[in-house]
Amino acid sequence: MNYSNLLKKKKAKIAVWGCGFIGLSTLLHYANKGVKSVGYDKNSSVVKALKKNKFHIHNIESWINFPTKGLLKSNLINFTDNYEEILNDRDIICHFIAVPTEKNGRPFLEPIKWVLDKISKSKNNFFEKKKFKPSIIIESTLVPKTTDKYLKKIFYKNKSSLDDFFYCVAPRRDWFETKDKTLTSLNRVFGCNSEKAKKQIFNILKIVSKNVCPASSYKVSEFVKAFENSYRHLDITLANQLAFAFPKDNVREALKLAGTKWNMNTYYPGFGTGGYCIPLSSQYVLEGAEKKSKVLTLLKETVKFDKIVNKKIAKNILLKNPKKILILGLSYKSDVKVSILSPSIDLYNFFKKKKIRVDIFDPLFKKNELKKILNCRYLNDFNLSNYDSMIFMINHRAFQKTIESKIKKMKNLKTIIDNTAHLKKFEKLIQKKNCELLITGKSNWLN
């Protein structure tokens, strides 16, 4: 039985558990290749919106590299908030799992355990004709060794075993900002529990991904995401440390030029990392390593410094005796509506604790959404004249459109700290307004 052919001929379907950034993009990419699917999300409002053909994810059209409008309306994708529908659907031969695996900056396995409990319990539904093994593809990010340490037990508890399934760990690497780094174009690493599983899942992944890179087992592919991102975490943190070590010098420019070397990337100094992936990656490696292992000192230091870099810069800002600060940007990166572990949140809380008046503005978040994330005042626009200091955290397209005119109109602003270097082109204008512009990592940025 060739799973990929069954899917392509619409004789079978995929199920996707979790319809967020990762799960929804899986559904859309497979639908774009003519594969039928059911998306399950435990959040009924997500399902309700998708059923009405509305995307709950901001700006999705800007990073999906094919037209999406018709796909939601087509009968290729169905959505449900009743998981029994998936378990009872005999046409489903492959389960993609894209639920969260982190909470409050820590690995969190409850959702994925819950999903595997449901799938493994209902093993017999899929085996009715005893002709095929359902496949499970974990897209969520895992701490190395999670399957063997924690997930296998769920199968055993339900009198099943991993070997009753074609099991695969295939971490995602999407960027969700531009159309050139997608599920189609990015190399897709995967590892399975058997050679037969590897063959079937290679072909399932190949329906969408041009380059599929097999690992010898799921144990290896579990490491990949944590390793690659911990390298980035370390590099970004080193850039931040260099900026602190040479505060009078133009470390930003030096790093840009160092990045021209053939085997070097460019990392710019700033307020630290955010989002699901980078800040957690080193923790994931540390968490998965042998407990007695004391050698991962670089990653321990990376986690430690990345957590305090924000406060170190904030303490420096306090020396200027600010009375009212505006933080521009709540997302952890531009044009992506994700505030998980965003440095802006820590920064806001830090100033608040110091009893400084501080506002945060991000046009991507509505009033009710902001309220759930941060106990702060909602602004539907901003006026720089109302503040003496402004921190330009990220470079949303919406900011790019308005910032010049806002600067032209500003009156009392004394200091701008620019985490993006985007405001460099307005330096003369800013100086004319008797305001200093400090760009992270540039000469005298900690002045």
Ligand SMILES: NC(=O)c1ccc[n+]([C@@H]2O[C@H](COP(=O)([O-])OP(=O)(O)OC[C@H]3O[C@@H](n4cnc5c(N)ncnc54)[C@H](O)[C@@H]3O)[C@@H](O)[C@H]2O)c1
């Ligand atoms: N967003 C990224 O840039 C990115 C990149 C690579 C990997 N990842 C990883 O992918 C996973 C999912 O991330 P995301 O960005 O899609 O998250 P998300 O928050 O956008 O979406 C997760 C969805 O899962 C749903 N959910 C929660 N528990 C569930 C359950 N038990 N059953 C079904 N649905 C459930 C939530 O309601 C939500 O809609 C995480 O492990 C994350 O680390 C994310």
